[in-house]
Amino acid sequence: MCGRLTQYRGIHDFVDTLSMPNVWRNNVGDQPLSRYNVAPTTSVAVLRMDITGPRADLVRWGWRPHWATDRAAPINARVEKVAHGPFFRAIWPHRAITPVDGWYEWVDGGGSKKQPYYIRRRDGRPALCATIGQFEGTDHDGFVIITADAQGGLVDVHDRRPVVLSPDLAVEWIAAGMPSEHAEQMVLNLGEPAEAFEWYRVGTAVGNVRNQGPELILPAQ
Incomplete structure (x- = not known):
């Protein structure tokens, strides 16, 4: 996943998309996000649970x-290592969903x-990407997509892809109290298959992060 x-x-x-009956605390706003070229280090809408609810x-x-000051902050975490490696140990229990309309490679x-x-x-539904992060309301907050x-055929576009969960599994992913072993098996084995996606060439204007607008996702002529 190129980012x-x-x-x-x-x-x-x-x-x-999650079909949850709960009342959500919305800190994002009610208007369409209208973001067609979202880059790393920028703020992204994520869905999660805390003690007050969704x-x-x-x-x-x-x-x-905090101790990894010798490298840039990763934006992704490899599913094969995320549950056991020291780098993401502190945030592995803090799960969220990053809902996206799509992504570029x-x-x-x-x-x-x-x-x-x-x-x-x-x-045509949103892709619900399995995510972990730090959500404490401080300058150190951030998230990575697994x-x-x-x-x-996705291999022909890129060798990595986000782990996208079905709505039922996405609800389970963010639920409180899920054992770590179950969460690991979910992202290892239950992500949506390649057949759930489509991909096509788009124009090179998306390479400039300052470019925005629905024309970026139109098929290239």
């Missing part, structure tokens, strides 16, 4: 532990510029 995504629907559309917040994309076609592709669910090996 660019879209969140253009409103937070209510994302929440409705909530939607804007959280910085990227996190590192760049493919090296041998020319001077890489070809961007846009990936989204075939059924990624797995790509499958099927």
Whole structure:
């Protein structure tokens, strides 16, 4: 996952996908997010639970532990290591969902510029990405998206992909009290398959993070 995504629907559309009857604390706003080129280190809408119930917040994309000052904050965590490695140990218990309309990958076609592709669910629903993070209301807050090996035709676009959960599993993922072992098995084995997604070439304008707008996700001519 190269690190660019879209969140253009409103937070209510994302929440409705989960079909949870609870009242959500909405710290994002009611208007469509209208973000077609979301870059790392910027604030992204995430869905999670705390002691007061479900909530939607804007959280910085990227996190590192306080002792890892010698590297940039990662934006993704490999599913094979995330539950046991020391780097993400502090935030592994703090689970969230990053709802996205889609994400971009760049493919090296041998020319001077890489070809961007846009990936989204075939059924048009938001992709509910398994996420962990620090959500304490401080300057150190941030999150990472869990990624797995790509499958099927997605391998031709990129060798990694976000772990996308079905709505039922996404609700279970953010529920309080889930054992660590169960959470690990969920992201290792129950992510949506490659067949759930479609991908196509888009224009190179998405390479500039200052470019925004729905034209970025249109198929390239």
